[in-house]
Amino acid sequence: MVNKELLIKEIESLPSELLTEAFDFIRFIKVSHAKRQLKDDTSxxxxxxxxxxxxxxxxxxxxxxxxxxxxxxxxxEDWEFLQ
Structure with missing residues (x-):
């Protein structure tokens, strides 16, 4: 949990113009991890x-x-959330 908290602090301290790059990097890590898992999963x-x-x-x-x-x-009367 400490790593997650540190990561959140780092993200919160990023300038807004770097948030897109950080998001892209996180997606890249997830894709790489998914590829590795699928290579190992033969079933x-x-x-x-x-x-x-x-x-x-x-x-x-x-x-x-x-x-x-x-x-x-x-x-x-068509707005569901008002009822």
């Missing part, structure tokens, strides 16, 4: 690339929401 039915994509992009090939008239006004 997987999917090939390595498919498994990596499935883990990294869980919403891929899912149905998106469809908004027919997104700029049309909404009546107060």
């Amino acid at each position: 997987s039915n999917l090939n390595t690339q498919q498994q990596i994509e499935k883990n990294l992009y869980p919403l891929h090939n899912t149905q998106p929401y469809n908004y027919d008239n997104p700029t049309e006004p909404v009546a107060l």
Whole structure:
């Protein structure tokens, strides 16, 4: 837990222009780790690339929401959170 707290402190102290680079680096580490795990896992039915994509992009090939008239006004009774 100490490592996580140190990492959070470092991220909080970064200038905003470096946050994107830090995020990209963290994603790179996760992808590298996923690749190593999949190489070791021989029981997987999917090939390595498919498994990596499935883990990294869980919403891929899912149905998106469809908004027919997104700029049309909404009546107060249609707002679920107000009820």
